Amino acid sequence: MGDFNSWNPKEGSLSKLKNGIFKFVFSIYKDTVYKLKYVIDDAFGNELKADSFKRNEFAVLKIVF
Structure with a gap:
């Protein structure tokens, strides 16, 4: 969470990829x-x-x- 999503932890969570890396896509x-x-x-x-x-x-x- 951060100022890019108004500090809302429920808005935009990370997804775990098959290789174990976590990913989150958003516009900044x-x-x-x-x-x-x-x-x-x-x-x-x-x-x-x-x-x-x-x-x-x-x-x-x-x-x-």
Whole structure:
């Protein structure tokens, strides 16, 4: 979930492919910074290889460039 889907965890979940990779397709604007967090089994998680991290009033968020 992230600012690209109004932080709604029910709007756009990942699908697991046969090779074990998870995929989620959605439309975003070019040259825009998006913040997101993973929701796995109702627990929040970050991407350890994120471009950068920023803390807000909820948690630490991944920032994708």
